[in-house]
Amino acid sequence: MYEPINAVVVMGVAGSGKSAVARALEVRTGARLIEGDAFHPDRNIQKMSSGQPLTDKDRASWLRALEKRLHRAKVDGEHPILTCSALKRSYRDGLRHAMPGVGFAYLQLSPAAAAERMARRHGHYMPCSLLESQFVDLEEPLGEPLTLILDGTLSVGELASAIHQWWQQHAPA
Numbered sequence: 300m301y302e303p304i305n306a307v308v309v310m311g312v313a314g315s316g317k318s319a320v321a322r323a324l325e326v327r328t329g330a331r332l333i334e335g336d337a338f339h340p341d342r343n344i345q346k347m348s349s350g351q352p353l354t355d356k357d358r359a360s361w362l363r364a365l366e367k368r369l370h371r372a373k374v375d376g377e378h379p380i381l382t383c384s385a386l387k388r389s390y391r392d393g394l395r396h397a398m399p400g401v402g403f404a405y406l407q408l409s410p411a412a413a414a415e416r417m418a419r420r421h422g423h424y425m426p427c428s429l430l431e432s433q434f435v436d437l438e439e440p441l442g443e444p445l446t447l448i449l450d451g452t453l454s455v456g457e458l459a460s461a462i463h464q465w466w467q468q469h470a471p472a
């Protein structure tokens with residue numbers, strides 16, 4: 300029997316395609332999309348905009364807000380999609396604790412491919428110079444429960460379809 304997936308976190312470094320893939324998944328599933336970046340306090344956005352990477356301390360209140368949001372979804376019986384970089388195991392474990400049965404769809408991309416993506420993206424607060432720190436912080440979710448590792452160079456449609464199929468195989472009750 301498959302273990303049900305109660306929510307899907309689309310994760311990866313900046314520029315890996317989280318927002319684009321999550322929007323396509325939202326269209327396919329009709330699930331509510333929660334944009335994790337919208338929960339950053341202003342000081343975090345200002346810090347990243349000025350070219351400084353976030354620390355664990357900076358991320359703590361942001362992650363607590365995301366955990367609270369997932370917990371509310373659990374109480375309401377919702378099965379949302381969340382975009383969140385979720386770079387470290389401890390961050391993911393916090394989300395797992397807030398909503399048991401949360402699945403992680405990891406968009407795996409090389410530093411070079413991510414840099415190319417970010418260079419093409421305009422009007423975003425995250426400068427390309429911060430990408431290196433994203434990879435320094437990244438602990439890939441290899442071998443973790445309910446985790447789908449995806450080749451982030453596939454098309455948005457292919458990635459959303461793969462996640463959709465995986466979620467259907469682990470459909471929540």
Ligand SMILES: Nc1ncnc2c1ncn2[C@@H]1O[C@H](COP(=O)(O)OP(=O)(O)O)[C@@H](O)[C@H]1O
Nearest residue numbers: 312313314315316317318319416420453454455
């Ligand atoms: N699978 C993909 N193939 C090609 N380009 C992509 C893909 N996913 C995202 N992009 C493009 O890469 C850039 C970063 O994508 P975005 O979804 O904003 O990433 P993230 O939310 O992880 O920072 C955007 O310009 C987006 O259109």
Ligand SMILES: O=C(O)[C@H](O)[C@@H](O)[C@H](O)[C@H](O)COP(=O)(O)O
Nearest residue numbers: 312313314317318336353384425
């Ligand atoms: O944990 C972090 O360092 C941040 O969450 C960081 O990853 C950033 O906020 C986004 O990834 C950038 O925004 P995009 O995800 O839209 O690139």
